[in-house]
Amino acid sequence: MNNDAPVTVLGLGAMGTALAGAFLDAGHPVTVWNRTAGKAAGLVARGATEAATAAEAVSASPLVVVCLLNDDTVREVLDGAAGSLAGRTVVNLTNGTPRQAREAAGWAAGHGVGYVDGGIMAVPPMIGTPGSLVFYSGSPEDFHTHERTLGALGRAMYLGEDAGRAALYDIALLGAMYGMFGGFFHALALTGSEKVPATEFTPLVAPWLTAMMAAFPGMAEAVDSGDHSAAASNLAMQATAYVNLLDASTDQGVSTELVEPMRALLDRGVAAGLGAGDVSSLVDLLRTVPA
Template identity: 95%
Template sequence: MNDNAPVTVLGLGAMGTALAGAFLDAGHPVTVWNRTAGRAADLVARGATEAATAAEAVSASPLVVVCLLNDDTVREVLDGAVGSLAGRTVVNLTNGTPRQAREAADRAAGHGVGYVDGGIMAVPPMIGTPGSLVLYSGSPEGFHAHERTLGALGRAMYLGEDAGLAALYDIALLSAMYGMFGGFFHALALTGSEKVPATEFAPLVAPWLTAMMAAFPGMAEAVDSGDHSAAASNLAMQATAYVNLLDASTDQGVSTELVEPMRALLDQGVAAGLGAGDVSSLVDLLRTAPA
């Protein structure tokens, strides 16, 4: 596909609007559709064509990028346009689960549609900038035919033919993000209990987390090898110190709901005889079903 390949975008929320804008900036003819009329005005002023129905929008391009609220919404909209979809590639950038992505790929295959699932690791203002990463998996033909066009959105990483992989990576990265947010919010509640302004404390957090993140590669190696014996800060010591985090929170009038689960997991690690090793062994305890 060349730089002028037409693209259709279904869904003009904050993200869909950013995606359509990036395609326009890259010189693509863009057709857009949104359930609620009126959200396309700025894009139309920039050169996009607004379709009256999803089916009409789909008919305009070989590549159909979908960015709607959730999987139910995607199913509803694509079902309504199914007569126009055969022979086209759908790239679904709506957040969802691996199971939903695999089911969508199966449904698409049944209608002769190439299906690529995606996970956007960016917020709308980042789309089209070097900091934007978009994960893809699913139809290799569909992805490679449109890889250059999709490059307008940010760095494109193709994870393989299994349509569920992009959603798996996406959800895993979001899990890491929400864990970080949870820790940050708890820390601000603690310091705030003594009237420390959040703006005064917050600048200490990023350098501390950055220093701790240096341990990630070693922990990942330990998880892959199953050898958690190399521990600069052993699990049993951390389980003991962690009690202070909970006690201090209670003393300061701060809820422990965000930090309790880690205490339970550390205690489980000690009970399982993992105390002398690294905390990376806790990953194994989180697996409740065979991988």
């Protein structure tokens, strides 16, 4: 495969448009389709071909990249184009779950379609830049056949044959991101309750979080080994101190809805006798759903 390899992109939302643009920038012939007409004009001006239907778009390329709103829309669109998909490769970059990815791979196998699922760890302006990372998993033959073409989108990381693995990594990283957002938003609500400008406080946040993230590799080792005994700041101490975060929030008139769940988990850790060890033991607790 070289940069002459044709690519079809189904879905021209913010992300699909960025993906199609990156393929064009890399020199690929690009065919695009979107449910609502009118979104392809900019890409057509840059050399893309707009297809009238998804089936027509699919017929133009051996590689079909799908980036739609969610799994339901992917099923709807691929079902409608199934007759034209046999023998082609679908790379589905729509956000979804591991189960959805495995079901899509099963559907594809039943229709003679090669299937690779993906997770985009980037926002649209990052696509095609060195900061863009895309996870892929599924058919190794299909991934490696189109690996060079997919490289136009950013760094391509192949995670193996299980189609669900890319979605697992994607969702897990999104979970880490939303946890970080939640902590940041709570910190701003707290400092803002005393009229501290967010712009004054925010520069302190990233260095603090960066310093705390230095503990991640050690925590990961503890999670893998199950030995959480090495604790610089043990769980029981943190459970006690955490109450101050809740009390201060209540005193300042700030909602505790984002921070209550961690208190419940810390308390569960103390109740389970994990107080003397590291907070990394909470990962094990999360693997059991409380009654």
